[in-house]
Amino acid sequence: MVLLEVKDIKKNFGKTEVLKGVSFSLDKGEVLAIIGSSGSGKTTLLRCLNFLEHADSGSFSVDGETVFDAAVEYSDHEIREKRLKFGLVFQSFNLFPQYSVMENLTLAPKLALKKKKLSAAEKKAAIAEIEQKAAELLARVGLAEKRDAYPCQLSGGQQQRVAIARALALKPEILCFDEPTSALDPELTGEVLRVIKGLKGEDRTMVVVTHEMEFAKNVADKVIFMADGVIEEIGTPEEIFEHPQSEKTKAFLNSSLEKMY
Amino acid sequence: MGFVEVTLSLLNGLEQTFLIFALTLVLALPLGLVISFGSMSGFKPLAYITKIFVWIIRGVPLMLQVIIVFYVPGFLLGTPLFTRFGSVVAAFVINYACYFSEIYRGGIESIAKGQYEAGQVLGMTKSQIFFKVVLMQVVKRILAPMSNEVITLVKDTALARVIMIVEIIQAAQNYAAYGLMWPLFYTAVFYLVFVGLLSLLFGFFEKKLDYYKV
Numbered sequence: 001m002v003l004l005e006v007k008d009i010k011k012n013f014g015k016t017e018v019l020k021g022v023s024f025s026l027d028k029g030e031v032l033a034i035i036g037s038s039g040s041g042k043t044t045l046l047r048c049l050n051f052l053e054h055a056d057s058g059s060f061s062v063d064g065e066t067v068f069d070a071a072v073e074y075s076d077h078e079i080r081e082k083r084l085k086f087g088l089v090f091q092s093f094n095l096f097p098q099y100s101v102m103e104n105l106t107l108a109p110k111l112a113l114k115k116k117k118l119s120a121a122e123k124k125a126a127i128a129e130i131e132q133k134a135a136e137l138l139a140r141v142g143l144a145e146k147r148d149a150y151p152c153q154l155s156g157g158q159q160q161r162v163a164i165a166r167a168l169a170l171k172p173e174i175l176c177f178d179e180p181t182s183a184l185d186p187e188l189t190g191e192v193l194r195v196i197k198g199l200k201g202e203d204r205t206m207v208v209v210t211h212e213m214e215f216a217k218n219v220a221d222k223v224i225f226m227a228d229g230v231i232e233e234i235g236t237p238e239e240i241f242e243h244p245q246s247e248k249t250k251a252f253l254n255s256s257l258e259k260m261y
Numbered sequence: 262m263g264f265v266e267v268t269l270s271l272l273n274g275l276e277q278t279f280l281i282f283a284l285t286l287v288l289a290l291p292l293g294l295v296i297s298f299g300s301m302s303g304f305k306p307l308a309y310i311t312k313i314f315v316w317i318i319r320g321v322p323l324m325l326q327v328i329i330v331f332y333v334p335g336f337l338l339g340t341p342l343f344t345r346f347g348s349v350v351a352a353f354v355i356n357y358a359c360y361f362s363e364i365y366r367g368g369i370e371s372i373a374k375g376q377y378e379a380g381q382v383l384g385m386t387k388s389q390i391f392f393k394v395v396l397m398q399v400v401k402r403i404l405a406p407m408s409n410e411v412i413t414l415v416k417d418t419a420l421a422r423v424i425m426i427v428e429i430i431q432a433a434q435n436y437a438a439y440g441l442m443w444p445l446f447y448t449a450v451f452y453l454v455f456v457g458l459l460s461l462l463f464g465f466f467e468k469k470l471d472y473y474k475v
């Protein structure tokens with residue numbers, strides 16, 4: 001069943017065409033890995049999906065419902081509702097430094113409660129639920145004992161795992177990762193990749209921009225190779241990694257292999 | 262002239278000093294935030310006007326501003342707009358709000374874009390992001406420059422005597438007029454205690470915010 005359908009997304013920054021018409025679809029529960037050299041537009045694509053950039057043309061839908069159409073002007077309020085279908089894990093974690101790990105997870109869900117009109121009892125129950133859910137998520141990413149720690153007391157890998165839990169706390173339908181391990185020391189990438197891999201087992205739909213080719217090969221159901229703002233090649237991991245069709249894909253894979261050895 | 266008598270009359274002056282200080286602080290802290298929003302406004306004319314205003318206020322001596330606020334409305338309108346004390350407070354509030362606004366602006370602009378974006382993707386509103394995410398980080402960033410500015414304010418209150426407010430220095434000078442100099446030097450003790458207490462207070466805040474890094 002198609003969950004995410006992206007149609008002909010284009011994005012310019014001034015005169016630079018960064019995305020030149022990107023279309024793809026993703027089934028529920030699938031993991032999509034996006035690879036490609038730096039500057040090819042991977043981050044911009046994720047930012048468009050998360051409403052951090054407004055695409056110049058194109059549209060995308062989730063579960064058959066159009067959530068973005070470049071022709072439509074959305075109000076801030078509408079954007080806030082629509083973007084919650086997506087979650088985004090940043091390369092640089094972006095945890096809130098003044099809040100404990102637990103507070104990082106519960107802040108946004110609790111603020112969202114304020115907009116709902118609830119009785120005192122309902123509110124109390126809702127808050128308890130948010131906290132319980134957050135505790136579960138922390139356990140899920142292996143950081144239950146860090147609930148009262150502050151971000152500055154955590155390693156990069158732990159911070160990124162908190163960031164993943166924070167994104168999950170809002171129950172996104174599609175979770176996006178922008179090079180989640182690029183800011184980490186090599187010995188810390190494993191713990192983050194394992195968490196992401198574990199999420200796949202829970203039937204989560206994910207879009208992962210990554211330079212970790214092994215990860216893309218082993219975890220993704222679908223791989224997109226992006227070059228110069230277009231999808232140069234799309235296919236299963238076998239198709240992309242074992243039998244790449246495009247010369248650009250071959251060149252990119254060769255150069256990333258060279259980096260590994 | 263006895264020590265006790267001089268001390269009592271200097272304490273009287275210190276009361277004025279303290280009132281100018283406290284009122285300026287209480288009013289200029291929030292006004293500065295408003296001015297900093299003006300200077301960062303996406304609406305360019307507002308940003309330019311605010312910046313020119315800040316430039317003028319920071320570019321003209323505070324003593325002159327006190328004189329202007331007190332005398333100029335009188336010339337123009339025939340009656341003064343403020344009392345002496347009111348003039349001092351008005352001039353100080355505007356002046357310090359402008360200085361504070363620049364400190365706020367520096368603090369706000371130093372917060373990483375990623376903090377705003379993290380708030381956005383979590384569905385927070387602009388004001389939630391500002392008040393719940395950015396503000397405490399700004400507070401931590403600006404604590405040191407603010408403490409400098411606040412300590413300067415303590416000593417700037419002495420400018421009030423340019424329009425005959427009897428703050429502590431003026432109280433001491435009233436003795437100097439009779440050839441008694443030591444009360445003037447004695448005022449330093451009061452300033453040092455005042456500033457010392459403020460330093461302790463700021464040190465306490467810094468410690469309080471030590472638990473996180475920005």
Ligand SMILES: Nc1ncnc2c1ncn2[C@@H]1O[C@H](COP(=O)(O)OP(=O)(O)O)[C@@H](O)[C@H]1O
Pocket residue numbers: 013016018036037038039040041042043044045
């Ligand atoms: N806000 C921006 N303003 C101008 N140019 C941008 C902006 N964001 C990205 N770009 C440009 O768009 C191109 C693609 O960037 P990006 O999406 O970050 O690529 P990737 O994530 O694949 O490395 C780059 O050439 C980059 O310089």
Ligand SMILES: [Mg+2]
Pocket residue numbers: 042043044178179
């Ligand atoms: Mg990128």
